[in-house]
Amino acid sequence: MANENLNLTLKVWRQNGPNNPGRMETYQVKDISPDSSFLEMMDVLNNNLIETGKDPVAFDHDCREGICGSCSMFINGEAHGPDRGVTTCQLHMRKFKSGDTIHIEPWRAKAFPVIKDLVVDRSSFDRIIQAGGFISVNTSGNTVDANAIPINKEDADKAFDAATCIGCGACVASCKNASAMLFVSAKVSQLALLPQGRVEAEDRVLNMVHQMDEEGFGNCTNTGACEVECPKGISLENIARMNREYASALVKKG
Amino acid sequence: MALSALFLLFFLLQHLTINMMSVFSADLFNETSHFMGTNFLVQFLLQPLLIFAVVFHFVMGFILELKNRSSRDVNYAVFKGAANSSWTSRNMIISGLVILAFIGLHFYDFWLPELDHKYISVLPEDPSRYFGELQHKFADLWRVILYCIAFVLLGLHLDHGFQSAFQSVGFNNKYTPSIKMLGTAYSILIPLGFIFIALFHYFTQSH
Numbered sequence: 001m002a003n004e005n006l007n008l009t010l011k012v013w014r015q016n017g018p019n020n021p022g023r024m025e026t027y028q029v030k031d032i033s034p035d036s037s038f039l040e041m042m043d044v045l046n047n048n049l050i051e052t053g054k055d056p057v058a059f060d061h062d063c064r065e066g067i068c069g070s071c072s073m074f075i076n077g078e079a080h081g082p083d084r085g086v087t088t089c090q091l092h093m094r095k096f097k098s099g100d101t102i103h104i105e106p107w108r109a110k111a112f113p114v115i116k117d118l119v120v121d122r123s124s125f126d127r128i129i130q131a132g133g134f135i136s137v138n139t140s141g142n143t144v145d146a147n148a149i150p151i152n153k154e155d156a157d158k159a160f161d162a163a164t165c166i167g168c169g170a171c172v173a174s175c176k177n178a179s180a181m182l183f184v185s186a187k188v189s190q191l192a193l194l195p196q197g198r199v200e201a202e203d204r205v206l207n208m209v210h211q212m213d214e215e216g217f218g219n220c221t222n223t224g225a226c227e228v229e230c231p232k233g234i235s236l237e238n239i240a241r242m243n244r245e246y247a248s249a250l251v252k253k254g
Numbered sequence: 255m256a257l258s259a260l261f262l263l264f265f266l267l268q269h270l271t272i273n274m275m276s277v278f279s280a281d282l283f284n285e286t287s288h289f290m291g292t293n294f295l296v297q298f299l300l301q302p303l304l305i306f307a308v309v310f311h312f313v314m315g316f317i318l319e320l321k322n323r324s325s326r327d328v329n330y331a332v333f334k335g336a337a338n339s340s341w342t343s344r345n346m347i348i349s350g351l352v353i354l355a356f357i358g359l360h361f362y363d364f365w366l367p368e369l370d371h372k373y374i375s376v377l378p379e380d381p382s383r384y385f386g387e388l389q390h391k392f393a394d395l396w397r398v399i400l401y402c403i404a405f406v407l408l409g410l411h412l413d414h415g416f417q418s419a420f421q422s423v424g425f426n427n428k429y430t431p432s433i434k435m436l437g438t439a440y441s442i443l444i445p446l447g448f449i450f451i452a453l454f455h456y457f458t459q460s461h
């Protein structure tokens with residue numbers, strides 16, 4: 001029956017620090033409820049480790065409801081595991097069978113160095129945002145109401161869809177090139193589609209793409225892996241839009 | 255990358271069209287080949303452009319591949335690429351390398367003799383030589399087999415490449431499903447056409 005509890009073999013990446021070599025370690029966990037989430041299963045593992053005096057597995061997590069984007073885990077060869085449109089915290093253990101071996105690795109990319117075990121440093125994303133993922137408005141008291149500018153429904157919807165990106169990095173982790181194009185294009189699009197964002201659109205796309213390259217992310221070859229693995233279903237349309245924005249900004253600004 | 259690729263896509267269509275003529279009429283093929291081989295615009299504008307596009311495309315392809323490989327310094331123990339992307343999209347460098355090897359053979363087969371004829375031995379113009387040269391090449395079974403293998407790999411390259419080029423230049427809209435269908439048709443029909451021509455000439459001559 002599907003609701004039988006699970007006994008699993010876990011192969012988990014352990015690495016003491018950024019400069020230590022890491023290795024895969026094998027652990028057994030028993031009696032896991034199929035209704036629990038993947039992170040709850042990891043909590044069980046960590047409790048076992050603590051009880052036996054061992055170092056628990058470090059992993060990022062915060063909201064545990066699919067909105068913060070922190071729970072980065074590469075599970076059985078896929079970002080956030082085998083399910084679609086979910087983060088690791090939203091992944092249910094019922095997606096696995098008793099007796100399964102589960103490989104758990106950190107996001108792998110030169111631009112996401114490992115801090116410890118499954119925790120990686122994603123501040124490269126922050127620096128890309130700092131390079132242009134904002135609009136410059138004076139908020140000192142006489143801010144114009146955003147709703148004062150009418151926006152057509154289709155653009156508003158597309159901007160909203162792009163804005164649902166939670167910056168998890170699954171796109172980078174899944175991409176064979178470790179390219180950050182889906183993330184950056186979502187951040188470029190959410191602003192480029194709105195009149196408030198048009199003002200700085202050219203500088204924004206040039207600066208953000210420049211920063212993306214500086215950070216050492218790979219280049220997009222349109223495999224589409226990112227779109228499939230993205231928990232928020234961010235569309236490749238955004239990458240095409242960014243390519244257009246970038247080309248026209250390059251022509252205008254050099 | 256995408257711009258050179260789009261040019262190559264157009265070139266392949268034109269190349270196939272001329273080759274197809276050899277199936278229907280030796281004279282027509284000779285005439286067109288003579289025109290292409292002697293026309294000033296073709297020889298000194300389109301041909302250099304083509305050489306540039308090919309070289310640019312594969313050099314950029316190598317650079318792209320190397321950069322992309324170096325952007326992940328530690329590899330995954332388990333990586334399920336097939337779960338989210340096509341084999342052809344993940345192996346453009348493999349199909350590309352086979353095409354490059356083919357281009358090498360193709361140059362040796364047709365382009366070097368052509369250069370020799372025109373510029374080194376400086377033989378007299380002979381507008382009816384092309385069909386015979388073509389038949390001669392396709393008398394060799396091994397060559398025909400190598401050509402066919404290369405065309406299959408070309409098909410795989412284009413299966414991903416055709417629609418990818420449109421995405422790269424920023425074209426992704428309501429026509430994208432049609433572009434993808436057109437790409438699939440192109441990537442099957444064009445290589446199939448070349449394979450057909452190679453086999454046709456192998457089987458219609460006495461060995």
Ligand code: HEM
Pocket residue numbers: 220221222255256257259260262263266311312314315316318319343346347349350351353354357411412414415416417418419420422
């Ligand atoms: C007649 C010959 C060829 C044609 C028609 C062709 C066509 C294409 C097309 C349409 C693309 C997609 C471009 C994009 O998305 O930006 C592409 C990409 C690529 N090609 Fe070629 N190609 C040819 C030969 C070669 C050769 C000789 C190589 C040698 C290594 C090569 C390697 C690559 C690589 C690495 C990519 C990038 C991967 C990607 O964008 O997905 N190609 N090619």
Ligand code: SF4
Pocket residue numbers: 069164165166167168169170171172182183186226229230231232233234
């Ligand atoms: S585009 Fe998707 S996969 Fe990439 S960071 Fe945003 S939410 Fe995560």
Ligand code: FES
Pocket residue numbers: 060061062063064065066067068069070071087088089090
């Ligand atoms: S813990 Fe916040 S998205 Fe998973």
